[in-house]
Amino acid sequence: MGLLTIWFKHVSGFILQVVQTALSETQDPEDISVTVKAFMTADLPNELIELLEKIVLDSSVFSDHRNLQNLLILTAIKADRTRVMEYINRLDNYDAPDIANIAINNQLYEEAFAIFKKFDVNTSAIQVLIDNVNNLDRAYEFAERCNEPAVWSQLAKAQLQQGLVKEAIDSFIKADDPSAYMDVVETAHKTESWEDLVRYLQMARKKARESYIESELIYAYARTNRLADLEEFISGPNHADIQKIGDRCFDDGMYEAAKLLYNNVSNFARLAITLVHLKEFQGAVDGARKANSTRTWKEVCFACVDSEEFRLAQMCGLHIVVHADELEDLINYYQDRGYFEELINLLEAALGLERAHMGMFTELAILYSKYKPAKMREHLELFWSRVNIPKVLRAAEQAHLWAELVFLYDKYEEYDNAVIAMMNHPSEAWREGHFKDIITKVRNF
Numbered sequence: 001m002g003l004l005t006i007w008f009k010h011v012s013g014f015i016l017q018v019v020q021t022a023l024s025e026t027q028d029p030e031d032i033s034v035t036v037k038a039f040m041t042a043d044l045p046n047e048l049i050e051l052l053e054k055i056v057l058d059s060s061v062f063s064d065h066r067n068l069q070n071l072l073i074l075t076a077i078k079a080d081r082t083r084v085m086e087y088i089n090r091l092d093n094y095d096a097p098d099i100a101n102i103a104i105n106n107q108l109y110e111e112a113f114a115i116f117k118k119f120d121v122n123t124s125a126i127q128v129l130i131d132n133v134n135n136l137d138r139a140y141e142f143a144e145r146c147n148e149p150a151v152w153s154q155l156a157k158a159q160l161q162q163g164l165v166k167e168a169i170d171s172f173i174k175a176d177d178p179s180a181y182m183d184v185v186e187t188a189h190k191t192e193s194w195e196d197l198v199r200y201l202q203m204a205r206k207k208a209r210e211s212y213i214e215s216e217l218i219y220a221y222a223r224t225n226r227l228a229d230l231e232e233f234i235s236g237p238n239h240a241d242i243q244k245i246g247d248r249c250f251d252d253g254m255y256e257a258a259k260l261l262y263n264n265v266s267n268f269a270r271l272a273i274t275l276v277h278l279k280e281f282q283g284a285v286d287g288a289r290k291a292n293s294t295r296t297w298k299e300v301c302f303a304c305v306d307s308e309e310f311r312l313a314q315m316c317g318l319h320i321v322v323h324a325d326e327l328e329d330l331i332n333y334y335q336d337r338g339y340f341e342e343l344i345n346l347l348e349a350a351l352g353l354e355r356a357h358m359g360m361f362t363e364l365a366i367l368y369s370k371y372k373p374a375k376m377r378e379h380l381e382l383f384w385s386r387v388n389i390p391k392v393l394r395a396a397e398q399a400h401l402w403a404e405l406v407f408l409y410d411k412y413e414e415y416d417n418a419v420i421a422m423m424n425h426p427s428e429a430w431r432e433g434h435f436k437d438i439i440t441k442v443r444n445f
């Protein structure tokens with residue numbers, strides 16, 4: 001402690017009286033300034049407070065002096081916090097934002113709030129309630145009293161951060177503020193607050209015609225099953241990414257919504273698959289026709305098979321079997337599920353197609369050999385030139401269709417094998433005339 005301070009403390013009571021009396025009379029700011037500086041230098045805050053109260057609170061010519069008001073409050077913050085609130089309320093000419101921030105730094109939150117409120121800096125006031133007092137209920141009451149958009153926005157952001165989605169959205173709507181739309185959407189997704197999200201996005205869309213907002217609004221309509229709203233929305237001019245939202249609805253199993261969306265963007269391939277999920281098979285087949293892609297035909301076909309809609313499955317299948325490299329897949333799909341009859345019907349219907357190919361004739365022959373041996377002979381007689389003979393030979397042998405085996409060896413000009421087969425299986429394959437005929441051919445080789 002400096003010598004001056006010690007001396008000051010010693011005599012301060014006496015001096016103060018003298019000084020106060022003297023100062024209450026003075027009109028000269030210089031007198032005040034010198035005196036205050038002396039008290040500050042001497043580090044006598046309580047005495048300084050008493051002195052300043054005399055000057056500032058009791059009406060004197062210096063009552064409104066900004067620096068003195070600041071000094072009184074700041075000294076109280078340092079030396080006697082209980083007095084701060086009173087000064088804040090009684091004085092009017094201090095540097096409010098600076099003093100408030102110093103109050104916050106000294107944990108005098110209610111005092112800071114009081115300053116901001118008094119000077120109508122409502123956004124700063126509510127920020128104190130949110131950040132420092134940590135009381136969203138009070139913040140809400142305050143926002144309601146101000147009813148100022150910026151204040152609602154701040155409250156909304158705080159509520160959102162706390163996961164109070166409904167409350168946050170109410171506040172954002174009162175603020176008419178769409179700016180935090182990404183955060184709102186993300187949080188509302190986590191909490192599945194779809195109804196609230198619709199309300200929010202309807203507000204947001206009026207303010208900002210963003211693709212993101214409109215896309216999310218469509219998705220939220222789907223989530224709330226508001227399909228009429230969804231339909232109306234997409235049939236009007238909009239900036240939504242309808243394809244993307246359609247995919248999302250599809251992935252989330254919202255097929256009715258996906259149907260509307262794929263329809264709008266004429267994505268018939270996706271529409272067809274969507275209709276399969278909705279068990280609208282006729283529509284799915286129509287969609288596949290418009291999509292005109294083998295992949296879609298296959299997806300719809302297999303779905304129809306799963307649902308045992310064989311008539312429709314066949315309509316799709318006819319577009320598949322003409323592709324030689326797709327045939328095996330299709331056959332396996334039917335066969336693995338035991339639908340041999342339906343598969344045979346499909347291939348029979350396909351033989352007449354312009355694009356019928358060897359694979360189809362061959363596979364049908366093999367199927368006959370396994371499941372309908374009675375039809376094998378006629379098929380071979382009509383189409384032996386269009387089948388892959390070695391493959392069908394193996395099938396006939398496996399199925400013990402000896403007469404058909406002989407027939408095929410003959411056509412394949414393997415006469416010795418034909419003869420051997422005939423002799424090995426005389427009861428089924430022996431025919432006198434035929435035997436003689438073939439034997440002649442064997443000799444000629």
Ligand SMILES: *[C@@H]1O[C@H](CO)[C@@H](O)[C@H](O)[C@H]1NC(C)=O
Nearest residue numbers: 120121122142145146147148
């Ligand atoms: C702040 O809120 C008060 C009500 O508490 C209101 O009278 C005042 O107009 C608001 N200030 C501004 C700048 O909107």
Ligand SMILES: *[C@@H]1O[C@H](CO)[C@@H](O)[C@H](O)[C@H]1NC(C)=O
Nearest residue numbers: 234235236237238263264265
């Ligand atoms: C898709 O939506 C647009 C508006 O964005 C509309 O003009 C169009 O008619 C719709 N198309 C279909 C097939 O619904």
Ligand SMILES: *[C@@H]1O[C@H](CO)[C@@H](O)[C@H](O)[C@H]1NC(C)=O
Nearest residue numbers: 288289290291292293294295
């Ligand atoms: C279907 O697609 C093929 C090519 O894969 C094309 O040649 C044909 O014209 C298309 N048909 C229709 C009706 O669009």
